[in-house]
Amino acid sequence: MKGLNIDTGSKVPVYLQIVDSIMAAVRDGGLKRDQQIPSINELSEHYLLSRGTVEKAYKELRDKKVIISVKGKGYFINRTDIVIPLRILLLFNKISNYKKQVYNAFVKSLGDSVFVDLHMHHHSVALFENLINNHLGDYDYYVIMPHFYDHPEEVLRIIRQIPADQLILLDKDLPSLSGNYAAVYQDFEKDINEALYEALPSLKKYENMIFVNPGIDPYPEEIKKGFQYFCRMHDFNFSVIEGVEMYTPVKKGQAYVVIEETDLVNLVKICRNNKLRIGKDVGIVSYNETLLKEILLDGITVISTDHEQMGITAAQIIMDKIPQKVKNPFKLILRNSL
Template sequence: MKPLHIDTNSKVPVYLQIVDSIMAAVRDGDLRRDEQIPSINEFSEQYLLSRGTVEKAYKELREKKVILSVKGKGYFIYRTDVNMPLRVLLLFNKISNYKKQIYNAFVKTLGEGVFVDLHIHHCNVQLFDSLICNNLGDYDHYVIMPHFYDQPEKVLQIIRQIPEQQLLLLDKDLPGITGRHAAVYQNFEKDIYEALYDALPSLKKYTSLVFVNPSTIVPYPPEIRKGFQYFCRMHDFEFSVMEGVELSTPVKAGQAFIVIEETDLVNLVKICRQNGLTIGEAVGIVSYNETPLKEILLDGITVISTDHEQMGVTAARMILEKSTEKIKNPFKLILRRSL
């Protein structure tokens, strides 16, 4: 019998951790019918647990008919048809078209035998704490988008409660979380720098670059802006950062805009049309995150984007394959006529 993960510091009662761990081992094929498991005393000594705690767990497993006791011989696995589908708690920071792409690909790749419970934490540390603490021990995997901008140490403390083999960080990895957890992440600062570098020949025809910081309730990672600023300094571009685009925002020929939010993109297109500024000639536009609409709008909007569908597929495969890798998701430039 492989060692089980028992966390005595967890808020989940230890006896339930024993029950869940043995049932999961049966479900995963690590424990087979008629295979003997340690006695109560042996289990207690191996994991430094009280005999009463192990006895309580074994009693529940007997009631579920997962194990049976044979007098004078010990405890054996009895049932292997344990109806225990994989349960995944999926925590997004917000809902958007891009998050929907990730979710749909994630659920489709996992297949019908997996239960996925989606919640939104809105970058709210208190809400996130509640979602984790109230659900510890109830799921086999915890897939978290760790986009938070306050109380970073508190966030790390909350996440560290999750057993590392059950944790998958999505969209962003956290250097403060060590151990063998899985991650499918973007490197926001490096990604935008490299994508803009690929667009350098087209960007050089503009005199200045403008980063449009989205004025949204739930912020975007600040590393995106930092990567833009670093690119401009390294390649001697005049640059500025503005908070959103209103219909009254002044736009001049010779400017190229890097736009995050689609509302700002629409307003920018309207301003250019009203002022006779040809997009792709007088004014350049680079939009963040690919959508089908950007492929056809104005004969094509240049995009820098991660592959959201691939992120969902990769995360699901890692769960199914029990992988603890840390995989950087693809990010690329799609050059179109708007630049």
């Protein structure tokens, strides 16, 4: 029998960790029907546990009819037709419409036999560390959006505590992290550059490009870098501004790349107030697709990753039990705002 996942520092009682480990091994095919498992003495000596702890675990397993004891021979797996839900800790940086799309697709793809525990770390390294330390050993998988903007080495140290075969990074990869972990990620700098290149024929009618940097809520810096690289490569005059307020000067011949929806709304209001025609006088490219952008102003041009596919792919990695790194699809949806 493969090693049990025993953590004496966990808040989960050790006897329950033994029960969960053996049942998980049965569920995953590591233990077969009629296969012998270590005796109480052997298990207690190997893991330096009290005999009473192991006895309590084996009693619960016998009560569940997962194991049977055969006099003079030992303990054997009795049944494998048991349903043990996978336990998954899902850690997002924040809640948003896009995150809801990822979550819904992830949960739906996994089905009813999986327990998903959703938490937010709000970009806080301290909160993230607390969540991980308090839940190590409690879950089968840890699915994490590693969007942090301070103390990168601390973040890596915390993540390294998670066994690589239980770790899935979501939305963003961490190249500095070693090990055979899984990831479903965006290549933010490359994605925006390629999407804007696809929109180049429509963008050429504008003299200036403006990137609207989100003010309060941080986004990956690579998005701005990809925008700047595109503009330099294609000889656009460009600038970066911090948010759009109702007093922000908006002029004919400008094309805006907008990340936050509040800035998008303000930009649309300014254009209307100044009788600037969106898609003719002023161009708008919004980041991340939503249903509203399909109909607003008869369609807002969007550059976006496929949030539903991200959730589906992460779920598939768990179901297939094959750790892999998958770049999530990113696309341009060209509409009338450009």
